[in-house]
Amino acid sequence: MPENTPTLKEIARRLNISVSTVSRALHDHYSIGLRTKMRVKKLASELNYEPNQTAIFFKQKKTFMIGVILPNLSQDFFAAMVNGIEDVAYKNNYTVLLCQSRDDQEREKQLVAAMRSHRVDGVLISIAKNTTDYGHFELLQRHKIPVVFLDRIPKMPDIHYIASSLGAGMQQAVDFLLKKKHRRIALINGPEHLPASQERLEAFRQALWHKRRKYDPSLVVSSDLSKEGSGKAMQQLLDLKHTPDAIITFNDYVALDCLQYAKRSKSGGIGNVSIVSFANEPICDYMDNAPIASVEQFPYLQGEKATRLLLQLLEKETGRNDDVAVHELLQPQLVIHRPA
Amino acid sequence: MPENTPTLKEIARRLNISVSTVSRALHDHYSIGLRTKMRVKKLASELNYEPNQTAIFFKQKKTFMIGVILPNLSQDFFAAMVNGIEDVAYKNNYTVLLCQSRDDQEREKQLVAAMRSHRVDGVLISIAKNTTDYGHFELLQRHKIPVVFLDRIPKMPDIHYIASSLGAGMQQAVDFLLKKKHRRIALINGPEHLPASQERLEAFRQALWHKRRKYDPSLVVSSDLSKEGSGKAMQQLLDLKHTPDAIITFNDYVALDCLQYAKRSKSGGIGNVSIVSFANEPICDYMDNAPIASVEQFPYLQGEKATRLLLQLLEKETGRNDDVAVHELLQPQLVIHRPA
DNA sequence: CTGTTAGCGCCTTCAC
DNA sequence: GTGAAGGCGCTAACAG
Numbered sequence: 001m002p003e004n005t006p007t008l009k010e011i012a013r014r015l016n017i018s019v020s021t022v023s024r025a026l027h028d029h030y031s032i033g034l035r036t037k038m039r040v041k042k043l044a045s046e047l048n049y050e051p052n053q054t055a056i057f058f059k060q061k062k063t064f065m066i067g068v069i070l071p072n073l074s075q076d077f078f079a080a081m082v083n084g085i086e087d088v089a090y091k092n093n094y095t096v097l098l099c100q101s102r103d104d105q106e107r108e109k110q111l112v113a114a115m116r117s118h119r120v121d122g123v124l125i126s127i128a129k130n131t132t133d134y135g136h137f138e139l140l141q142r143h144k145i146p147v148v149f150l151d152r153i154p155k156m157p158d159i160h161y162i163a164s165s166l167g168a169g170m171q172q173a174v175d176f177l178l179k180k181k182h183r184r185i186a187l188i189n190g191p192e193h194l195p196a197s198q199e200r201l202e203a204f205r206q207a208l209w210h211k212r213r214k215y216d217p218s219l220v221v222s223s224d225l226s227k228e229g230s231g232k233a234m235q236q237l238l239d240l241k242h243t244p245d246a247i248i249t250f251n252d253y254v255a256l257d258c259l260q261y262a263k264r265s266k267s268g269g270i271g272n273v274s275i276v277s278f279a280n281e282p283i284c285d286y287m288d289n290a291p292i293a294s295v296e297q298f299p300y301l302q303g304e305k306a307t308r309l310l311l312q313l314l315e316k317e318t319g320r321n322d323d324v325a326v327h328e329l330l331q332p333q334l335v336i337h338r339p340a
Numbered sequence: 341m342p343e344n345t346p347t348l349k350e351i352a353r354r355l356n357i358s359v360s361t362v363s364r365a366l367h368d369h370y371s372i373g374l375r376t377k378m379r380v381k382k383l384a385s386e387l388n389y390e391p392n393q394t395a396i397f398f399k400q401k402k403t404f405m406i407g408v409i410l411p412n413l414s415q416d417f418f419a420a421m422v423n424g425i426e427d428v429a430y431k432n433n434y435t436v437l438l439c440q441s442r443d444d445q446e447r448e449k450q451l452v453a454a455m456r457s458h459r460v461d462g463v464l465i466s467i468a469k470n471t472t473d474y475g476h477f478e479l480l481q482r483h484k485i486p487v488v489f490l491d492r493i494p495k496m497p498d499i500h501y502i503a504s505s506l507g508a509g510m511q512q513a514v515d516f517l518l519k520k521k522h523r524r525i526a527l528i529n530g531p532e533h534l535p536a537s538q539e540r541l542e543a544f545r546q547a548l549w550h551k552r553r554k555y556d557p558s559l560v561v562s563s564d565l566s567k568e569g570s571g572k573a574m575q576q577l578l579d580l581k582h583t584p585d586a587i588i589t590f591n592d593y594v595a596l597d598c599l600q601y602a603k604r605s606k607s608g609g610i611g612n613v614s615i616v617s618f619a620n621e622p623i624c625d626y627m628d629n630a631p632i633a634s635v636e637q638f639p640y641l642q643g644e645k646a647t648r649l650l651l652q653l654l655e656k657e658t659g660r661n662d663d664v665a666v667h668e669l670l671q672p673q674l675v676i677h678r679p680a
Numbered sequence: 681c682t683g684t685t686a687g688c689g690c691c692t693t694c695a696c
Numbered sequence: 697g698t699g700a701a702g703g704c705g706c707t708a709a710c711a712g
Contacts, residue, residue, distance in 0.1 A: 004484070005459075005483060007689060007690085008689065008690065008691095009689075009690095017698080017699085018698065018699045018700075019689085019690080019691095019699090019700095020690095020691080020692085020698075020699065020700080021697085021698055023690070023691065023692095024381075024698090026693095027691090031697055031698080032697070032698080033697060033698090036697080036698085048482070048483065050453065050456045050457045051689090051690080052398075052457075052459060052688095052689055052690075053457045053458045053459065054394060054397040054398045054459050054688095054689085055398050055456070055688075055689035055690050055691095055704095056689080056690060057394040057398075057708095058392075058397075058398040058688090058689085058690080058704060058705070059689075059690050059691060059692095059703085059704055060394050060453045060691080060704090061704075063394060070647060073413045073419045073422060074416055074419035074420070076414055077414045079412075079414035079419070080414070082440070082578070083440075086439075086440065095422060095433075095437075095454060095458070096439070097437060098438045099426075099436070099438075099692085100422075100423075100426065102707095113390060116390045116395045117390045117391060117392075117393045118394070119392060119393060119394050120654060141347060142388070143344070143388065144344070203583070207689090230452075235430060244703095256626045259624075260626060274616055275476075281703075283623045283626070283685095284462055284622060285600075286596045286623070286627060287626060287627060287628075288627075288628050288629060289628060328402075347704095347705060347706085348705065348706065349705075349706095357682080357683085358682065358683045359683090359684095359705085359706080359707095360682080360683070360684080360685095360706095360707080361681090361682055361683075363705095363706070363707065363708095364682090364707095367707095371681055371682080372681070372682080373681060374681085376681085390706090391706080391712085392704095392705055392706075394687095394704095394705085395704075395705035395707095396705080396706060396707080398688060398689070398690095398704090398705080398706080399687085399705075399706050399707055399708095400706090401687090401688075451690090494705080564709045598686055636690075
């Protein structure tokens with residue numbers, strides 16, 4: 001920190017008044033005379049005085065910072081989520097401490113520790129895909145630091161969260177494909193241990209059952225969500241005696257990787273398989289070879305809602321702590337890119 | 341901040357020793373007996389003690405935070421840059437305060453004020469596209485807060501920056517197209533007031549001149565970088581009597597928007613125009629209809645280098661301040677996607 | 681080896 | 697209307 005950064009004390013010294021007068025003047029306290037107030041404000045702006053937040057935080061025991069931990073920022077989905085978060089946070093004079101877990105549990109733990117250390121007022125998290133130990137989240141709970149999970153939710157009791165209803169999205173996807181006369185609908189799911197995968201699978205079965213179609217386990221394969229993993233999963237489907245005529249994928253990236261794989265491996269026949277996916281990433285708009293439909297999960301809205309909820313929890317904290325777990329499942333919406 | 345957050349004082353009280361002993365024990369100070377050290381560490385971890393950074397910052401006059409202001413995070417280019425920044429910062433125990441200016445000058449100014457207020461040790465900035473007033477940057481300079489600009493650089497004297505050489509990139513692009521026997525190469529540039537546009541135009545002319553080709557101003561048009569703007573720019577080229585047989589675009593997004601526009605407006609003839617662009621965004625890998633080549637500008641590397649430079653400046657600050665402006669222009673590399 | 685003390689910048693209570 | 701004093705959690709002299 002540069003030596004010459006102006007402080008209240010410095011302003012007070014130059015004006016030959018006391019520190020508390022300066023403080024009050026800058027805060028427009030009613031008891032300060034107009035003349036002094038003007039003199040103080042003038043000098044403050046001349047010196048480009050900026051209150052030292054580190055001191056204020058320290059004193060107030062409140063940082064007006066919210067920590068945000070997301071798996072990554074390169075997916076448009078999370079980038080949009082950040083925008084929703086930032087917009088609400090800034091409007092309420094909170095600063096956002098934004099970090100990427102890179103989908104790594106260890107890093108996520110470190111980041112949670114950093115958040116605690118920085119004394120953020122609350123935390124928003126979308127958990128890493130390989131996070132199975134929830135100790136770090138429990139720690140936050142135990143220390144009464146409000147947490148709101150979004151989109152990727154741990155299986156823990158009594159947590160606050162905002163997410164998109166995978167069940168509803170899956171139902172829409174299945175209905176859409178059935179209406180298009182597709183008979184053999186496959187599912188390329190994520191890793192089996194992922195709650196998000198389990199939910200999708202369950203919803204997939206339910207959606208079929210709901211329409212009185214029978215569920216064929218050989219049509220369900222898993223990708224580890226890497227490019228290669230998705231290629232392998234696709235190959236598994238291509239190897240079937242009865243190849244599917246439609247595929248629902250875990251998300252758009254999986255869909256793109258699968259399509260690319262199919263194309264490059266020149267596997268004829270399945271070329272015009274219809275794919276429906278999740279996320280509705282904007283890049284799909286540029287592709288010829290994109291999913292024909294995708295489940296929009298409104299990441300921006302999720303970010304907004306989660307942040308509003310968190311801020312509410314922060315307000316309430318001063319009062320008594322009625323620990324009601326709040327959660328909301330947003331209604332997703334199937335967006336149709338091409339009629340095919 | 342929750343009431344029961346453990347402090348040094350609390351640990352000291354429980355162990356009936358002094359606060360400073362606790363502090364030293366946790367810092368592995370040589371003068372503390374092994375026994376006490378163990379007792380302290382044990383209790384600290386039982387209580388999940390996390391040092392209060394806000395107090396440490398306040399005391400040390402150093403936050404170990406670096407502020408990062410980028411135009412946005414949804415472009416892969418900047419997301420990759422963030423990764424480079426984070427990786428270096430974390431390795432050196434710095435926290436990153438990451439913000440988006442959303443390409444808005446006003447927001448950028450607010451963010452700079454917030455950075456000053458948070459007393460970040462230094463700042464990394466890629467400036468918003470409409471930033472023309474540099475007052476907020478000068479303020480940082482004046483208050484001796486080290487700043488390193490990356491990729492999008494303001495026209496200011498004596499600044500530190502890391503960027504990619506647009507001149508070299510443009511030369512590679514032009515050479516590539518000429519070698520492919522293209523005769524009429526157009527340029528779809530960004531807004532004229534942008535330094536980055538001016539540089540590209542200048543480099544374009546030089547690159548042509550260098551190969552003894554004549555420069556035809558009617559082949560240079562501007563996009564405001566929006567989807568519509570790029571469409572309009574494309575239309576201008578389509579309206580020419582002699583349409584170009586190759587186009588160099590400001591970046592990949594412009595290229596994609598132009599291609600999409602051309603396709604949707606069914607403007608025959610120019611369908612197979614060759615496009616070369618800047619940025620080499622990974623999404624292009626998924627497209628059939630992508631630029632045939634793109635200038636890779638190594639955003640991750642830029643992030644790394646800029647952060648290293650900033651950390652160097654922070655080290656030096658304790659010493660005397662020899663204000664030599666450091667800058668580095670990275671060599672970009674034309675990546676060829678398709679031979680066409 | 682360990683304890684005591686002072687002070688970082690700011691806000692707040694109390695006193696004038 | 698204004699000033700003086702205390703304290704937030706921590707570190708770093710200076711004492712023992």
